[in-house]
Amino acid sequence: MIEGEVAPAKINLAQDILFRRDDQYHEVAMVMASIDLSDYLTFELIPENKIIVETSRAFLPEDNRNHAFQAAQLMKKVGNIQSGVHISIEKRIPVAAGLGGGSTDAAAVFRKLNTMWDMNLPLSELQALASRVGSDVAYSIAGGTALVEGRGEKISLIQPAPKCWIILAKPAISVSTRKIFQQLDIDRLKYEPNTPKVLAALENGSYDDLMAAIGNSLEGVTFSQHPQLARLKQQMLHFGADGVTMSGSGPTIIGFTQVYSRGHRIYNALRGFCQEVYMVRVMPEPFEQFKS
Incomplete structure (x- = not known):
């Protein structure tokens, strides 16, 4: 079977x-x-x-x-x-x-x-x-x-994110997580952690607060090696995403919108820059057998 x-x-x-x-x-x-x-x-x-x-x-x-x-x-x-x-x-x-x-x-x-x-x-x-x-x-x-x-x-x-559309854009490059962490200089990471702000936004159910809070401390390292990713992030914001960040160690850049038509416009615009572009939604629930 x-x-x-x-x-x-x-x-x-x-x-x-x-x-x-x-x-x-x-x-x-x-x-x-x-x-x-x-x-x-x-x-x-x-x-x-x-x-x-x-x-x-x-x-x-x-x-x-x-x-x-x-x-x-x-x-x-x-x-x-x-x-x-x-x-x-x-x-x-x-x-x-x-x-x-x-x-x-x-x-x-x-x-x-x-x-x-x-x-x-x-x-x-x-x-x-x-x-x-x-x-x-x-x-x-x-x-x-x-x-x-x-x-x-x-x-x-x-608590899951408020309902929204997420556009993923993955350029034709590969990023090694191991190499990114090897080149990460913790002492030079000067930033305010994003996690507490994201948790507060999710608890309050505020989409606007979530967009202001999202972030990734590895962006600086990955963007320094692949400057086109910084440009891609700016393009996604220019095309109308409410918030944009990088997932994991990259190279996928993710943008958010609550309006389907705007998400579709961003999706179509980015396909001129990336071969792999997706428009997805968050799956709010864990797998059935693990729900509390």
């Missing part, structure tokens, strides 16, 4: 890098939200004691360099599973875009194998396992809108 699982992308409404920890990871405070742009995974249990991962993008690894493969490997070990699984990933989320594509695929594997292999681990255990695969994977297990702290393992579901 073949079963499917949706793996939604995420955006950052806020991303603050606070300090470098003693373990050399960075302490973060972020507000993440799932959006209705998703990869789609299919699963088939097989009698052979092995993991097979296939993707629709020829350049992506299909061995233990793939986060989905790592997630299956970890679940297999924890559950002492002696059979195997064949996983096919239909990629719709842009790769290396700051939208959590690899992380959400791994999260989908944790969710689906938890039921298909009758492991029935609670959310907290799944998230603990997910943190061993990647820093964004734990958040992606339940999805929704959440405050994410620590190195990504402290997750609190919060």
Whole structure:
């Protein structure tokens, strides 16, 4: 029997890098939200004691360099599973875009194998396992809108954003999160954290306050390496977005509007600058099995 699982992308409404920890990871405070742009995974249990991962993008690894493969490997070990699984990933989320594509695929594997292999681990255990695969994977297990702290393992579901349209523009460049963090100089980050202001705006349900609060402390580093992203941000504002920021470590730039017709105009205007442009909405709810 073949079963499917949706793996939604995420955006950052806020991303603050606070300090470098003693373990050399960075302490973060972020507000993440799932959006209705998703990869789609299919699963088939097989009698052979092995993991097979296939993707629709020829350049992506299909061995233990793939986060989905790592997630299956970890679940297999924890559950002492002696059979195997064949996983096919239909990629719709842009790769290396700051939208959590690899992380959400791994999260989908944790969710689906938890039921298909009758492991029935609670959310907290799944998230603990997910943190061993990647820093964004734990958040992606339940999805929704959440405050994410620590190195990504402290997750609190919060009030979702007011209804709006989000335009994503991903230029034809790839950004390495690892390299961005390697070049990040915490002592030179002179800015007021965005996360507290975003949390207050969400709690009050104020779209205008949210637009004034969104931000990403990695923009300076990523923009210095890719100046076209700073220009893209200004273009999006010029075309009428109410607020614009970068998602993750980039290069995707995201703009917001509550008016569909304006969003469509921004979408059409940006397609002249970027091959990958999307108009999406926030998915306010976590996955059904993790609703409180």
